[in-house]
Structure formats: structure tokens, C-alpha cells
Amino acid sequence: MIFWKIFVAFFIPGILGYGGGPASIPLISNEVVNTYHWMTVADFSKVLALGNALPGPIATKMAGYIGFEVAGVTGGIVAVIATVAPSLILLILLLKLLMKHKDSPRVKTMTLLIRPTIAVLLGLMAFDFFHKSYYGDGWLQTVILVAASLFCLEKLKIHPSFVIFGALGYGAIFLGS
Amino acid sequence: MINMNYLHLFLAFFRVGILGYGGGPSSIPLVQKEAVSKYKWLSENEFDDMLALANALPGPINTKMAGYIGFMVKGGLGLLIAIAASILPTIILMIIFLKFLTSFQDQPWVHGMIEAVVPVVGVMLATLTWDFFKKSKDGLGWIISLALIIASFVVISLLHIHPAVVVAAILIYALAQPRRKQDKESKRSGTG
Numbered sequence: 001m002i003f004w005k006i007f008v009a010f011f012i013p014g015i016l017g018y019g020g021g022p023a024s025i026p027l028i029s030n031e032v033v034n035t036y037h038w039m040t041v042a043d044f045s046k047v048l049a050l051g052n053a054l055p056g057p058i059a060t061k062m063a064g065y066i067g068f069e070v071a072g073v074t075g076g077i078v079a080v081i082a083t084v085a086p087s088l089i090l091l092i093l094l095l096k097l098l099m100k101h102k103d104s105p106r107v108k109t110m111t112l113l114i115r116p117t118i119a120v121l122l123g124l125m126a127f128d129f130f131h132k133s134y135y136g137d138g139w140l141q142t143v144i145l146v147a148a149s150l151f152c153l154e155k156l157k158i159h160p161s162f163v164i165f166g167a168l169g170y171g172a173i174f175l176g177s
Numbered sequence: 178m179i180n181m182n183y184l185h186l187f188l189a190f191f192r193v194g195i196l197g198y199g200g201g202p203s204s205i206p207l208v209q210k211e212a213v214s215k216y217k218w219l220s221e222n223e224f225d226d227m228l229a230l231a232n233a234l235p236g237p238i239n240t241k242m243a244g245y246i247g248f249m250v251k252g253g254l255g256l257l258i259a260i261a262a263s264i265l266p267t268i269i270l271m272i273i274f275l276k277f278l279t280s281f282q283d284q285p286w287v288h289g290m291i292e293a294v295v296p297v298v299g300v301m302l303a304t305l306t307w308d309f310f311k312k313s314k315d316g317l318g319w320i321i322s323l324a325l326i327i328a329s330f331v332v333i334s335l336l337h338i339h340p341a342v343v344v345a346a347i348l349i350y351a352l353a354q355p356r357r358k359q360d361k362e363s364k365r366s367g368t369g
Contacts, residue, residue, distance in 0.1 A: 056267030087236030129299030171293025
């Protein structure tokens with residue numbers, strides 16, 4: 001049955017894709033192209049290119065679109081559920097357990113001890129974005145955009161929505177050639 | 178009031194979904210702004226724990242955070258609304274573009290837009306990094322936080338151990354601490 005196949009095809013990348021959406025892309029490609037032959041490699045790359053050009057989480061965009069292509073709206077819904085549900089259920093269960101014991105000293109110690117590691121992870125992600133920007137736009141544009149957005153976000157306390165819109169506008173005009 | 182919560186969940190995660198360029202990590206600072214600073218659905222501690230666990234589990238991070246926060250605020254329906262708000266708009270856009278506007282992603286101005294957002298996301302992630310650093314320093318002191326930061330960096334970035342393994346190891350270590358020390362600590366905090 002097609003819906004079962006769609007479910008399995010997206011369940012596996014969802015459960016094995018450590019490191020967020022981008023990590024699951026090669027796994028999705030493997031299921032969709034090699035196992036089920038729903039798309040050619042070229043089609044998959046085209047969908048991926050567009051997915052990267054649009055905002056929002058990449059794995060669910062891929063799942064929604066491919067599921068829709070294969071089996072209509074129901075197919076899209078099944079694919080998204082298979083991508084999202086397994087790890088979300090696990091997260092809810094674990095956090096419920098944690099919140100129940102949130103006043104226990106062990107949980108408090110855990111919250112304290114985990115912060116430095118999360119700081120490192122976030123720092124590495126930040127570095128990744130700066131690195132990408134340096135290679136994409138050069139150091140001058142990177143410095144301009146970093147300085148301007150830091151000033152707007154931290155000094156003027158402008159909501160990130162407006163800062164991102166500003167950057168989109170700036171990019172369309174000045175980086176679009 | 179009840180309906181306002183649903184509306185706020187929708188608006189918060191709609192914004193996160195359509196503003197999160199560059200994949201999962203870009204949504205982390207946006208979710209923090211909406212859920213902690215703006216709507217106060219989570220305390221800072223709760224957000225930190227959620228981020229740690231969400232990072233240690235597989236699958237897309239954005240929908241994990243949306244689903245959990247939606248569930249916490251408004252149960253099952255809240256979960257569905259938060260996830261739908263964060264992914265539906267862009268899935269629909271994707272279908273429309275692939276059906277009708279296939280040359281969209283080749284436009285130079287589209288590339289320019291996406292490239293300009295990358296450093297902005299970098300700044301937001303860097304600010305959040307700084308927040309976490311300050312909080313670790315306040316909770317653990319300079320020496321222990323710096324030691325843990327350097328150790329985490331070495332293990333994750335130089336030894337290439339997967340972050341999920343590191344996070345899981347710390348969680349297990351903290352939760353499996355011997356009772357004796359725990360009792361002493363809780364007594365101390367009880368009298369103090």
C-alpha cells in the first residue's frame with residue numbers, strides 16, 4: 001500500500017537523521033530515489049534546490065512535497081507525520097518526565113551542567129553561518145550585515161522579524177547580481 | 178482567552194517558519210524569542226532543557242520544539258496548530274513554485290536574499306551562545322564553565338564525537354549522581 005510505503009520512506013530518515021533536518025536529506029534521497037524510485041536524482045536535486053531557497057525546516061518541506069507528488073494531499077500528510085512524529089513523541093515523554101522532577105537536585109544539576117555544551121553547539125552553528133556567509137558574500141558584506149544586524153537586534157531591540165525582512169530586502173537589491 | 182492562546186501559537190510558529198532561512202538551526206533563536214521573551218510559555222531553564230534534549234534526539238529540530246511547546250501550552254490541538262503553522266506555509270509555497278514557477282530559484286535576487294540572511298542568523302546564534310555562556314558562568318562559576326566549554330569543544334569539534342552522544346552522556350552523568358551528595362545539596366539549599 002502506497003501510504004505505508006510513504007510512511008516507512010520518511011520514518012527512517014526522521015529517526016536516523018541526527019543533527020536536524022539537513023542531516024536527513026541524504027537519507028531521504030536514498031529512500032525516494034534508490035529504494036522506491038519515486039523520483040530521479042535530477043528531480044530530487046531540483047526539489048532540494050527550491051526547498052533551500054524557501055524558508056522553514058527543510059526535511060518537512062521535502063516530505064510534504066514528495067508525499068504530495070506521490071499520493072496527493074493524504075500522501076503529503078502521511079510523509080510529514082512520519083518525519084515529525086517519532087522524535088517529537090520521544091521528546092514530549094522525556095520532557096514530561098523531566099518536568100515532573102524539575103525541583104529535584106539532580107535535574108537542577110543537569111540543567112546547569114548541560115549549558116556549557118549547548119553554548120558550544122550554538123557557537124559552532126553560529127560559526128558555520130558566518131563561514132557560509134564569508135564564502136558566499138565575501139568579508140565586506142559579511143561584516144556590514146553582521147554589524148548592522150547586531151546593532152538592530154541588541155542595541156535598538158528591533159524584533160528579529162523586521163531585521164530578517166531588512167536583510168532580505170538588502171540582499172535582493174545589493175547581493176542579487 | 179482560550180482562543181487567544183491558539184492564535185498566539187499559530188502566529189509565533191508561523192513567524193518562525195517563514196523567517197527561518199538556512200535550515201533547522203536558524204529557528205532556534207527565533208523560537209527562543211517567541212516562546213521565552215514574547216509569550217513567556219517557557220522559563221529560560223525550561224527552554225534550555227528542551228533545547229538540550231531536542232538536540233540529543235534525531236529528526237528536524239524546528240518541529241520538535243514547535244510540537245512540544247504547542248503541546249505544553251494547549252495539549253494535542255496546540256501541538257497540531259504549532260506544527261502546522263511552522264511547516265504548512267512553506268510546503269504550500271514549495272508546491273506552488275514547483276508547479277508554476279520553476280525558474281524561481283535561479284533568479285539572482287532570490288540568491289541575494291538568501292545569502293543576506295545567513296550572517297543575520299549567525300548573529301542571532303552568536304547572541305544566544307553568549308546568553309548560554311553567561312548563564313553557565315552564573316550557575317557554575319568561571320572555572321568550571323570554561324573547563325566544560327573547552328572540553329565540549331574538543332570532544333565535539335576536534336574529536337568529532339556526535340553532539341547527541343555528548344549531551345546524552347552529560348544528562349546520564351547528572352541524573353545518576355550518588356544520592357549522598359544530592360541529599361547534602363538539597364539540605365543546604367533547604368536551610369539557605
